[in-house]
Ligand SMILES: Nc1ncnc2c1ncn2[C@@H]1O[C@H](COP(=O)(O)OP(=O)(O)OP(=O)(O)O)[C@@H](O)[C@H]1O
């Protein structure tokens with residue numbers, strides 16, 4: 001369905017779809033799954049639904065979507081089964097847009113009736129009933145092509161035994177479909193998530209169902225998006241800053257569309273009040289203020305992790321990715337806190353930062369700030385405190 005309040009990204013969608021459906025020699029890992037991660041509120045779900053799905057369908061692939069955050073009171077397996085049932089039911093409706101589209105794209109004659117699966121849908125997942133593997137085999141067979149399962153907020157599956165069982169059931173389904181010699185397509189699994197280190201873990205830990213899967217960062221919206229938004233605002237007769245100022249403000253706010261909209265709204269007030277003689281500077285100030293406000297919750301979380309965690313976070317934010325356990329780092333932390341800090345104290349402090357999604361473990365003993373935008377705000381805050389500290393000291 002066309003939705004003109006959405007900026008479309010057809011070429012990004014095409015690139016991903018091609019990598020997935022027609023992998024080159026270096027894209028083979030994608031067959032084990034693809035995990036896209038990116039910070040909160042940057043348009044991951046919108047892209048998946050508005051651009052990625054239509055592009056998949058254009059290539060004749062059937063997309064099945066499940067969002068593990070839609071209802072956190074329900075188990076991942078229950079949500080997955082519901083999504084699979086919904087997709088199967090849609091295939092059974094001869095008039096559904098999905099069936100019509102598949103018919104058109106593939107030039108297939110699915111018959112006047114829809115496509116009915118040879119499995120009892122109600123029985124999926126029950127004892128003695130069809131397994132997820134059975135259903136995916138049927139979907140690939142009946143849709144006569146690739147099936148792409150997209151799991152939004154995939155890291156949620158790691159939080160419970162049920163979720164982990166679901167991942168292993170999916171792995172079994174994937175291996176089942178992809179090693180069969182008599183099926184017309186593959187089962188491809190795409191996960192997206194906001195929690196970068198958990199998502200990365202899913203693909204790198206050998207014990208996980210998706211070990212070996214490909215991970216990539218979700219590409220944030222770019223200058224073309226900002227340009228599109230400014231044109232819409234201008235068309236509505238409202239004031240806008242220059243594209244350069246708007247894009248730079250957008251990036252300062254973590255490339256979040258909602259923040260940009262908020263900034264442009266506040267900009268109208270500044271203009272109306274005659275406070276925006278220098279439009280771009282006024283806009284940059286609005287963005288910086290909004291960025292700080294948005295990061296306040298994260299700043300609180302860093303401070304709640306304790307004084308040692310705060311020191312560690314500052315070091316990582318300042319660019320020290322390794323050596324947090326090194327003797328000189330520990331000595332410097334001991335001096336700052338006025339008490340002995342040992343390597344044993346560091347582990348729980350860093351674990352807290354990782355658990356709160358503030359810091360990402362990149363490898364053994366190597367760390368990175370999860371959200372570049374929080375990092376920027378933190379660095380600014382630390383500098384401000386140092387200046388104030390110097391000014392207030394005698
Ligand atoms: N391409 C786009 N065009 C216009 N608005 C967009 C676009 N992408 C995202 N947005 C807006 O940005 C906000 C966040 O989008 P979305 O929910 O897709 O992000 P997300 O990364 O999935 O967020 P979350 O971390 O909460 O899952 C929404 O208000 C959405 O309307």
Ligand SMILES: [Mg+2]
Pocket residue numbers: 044045046152
């Ligand atoms: Mg989302």
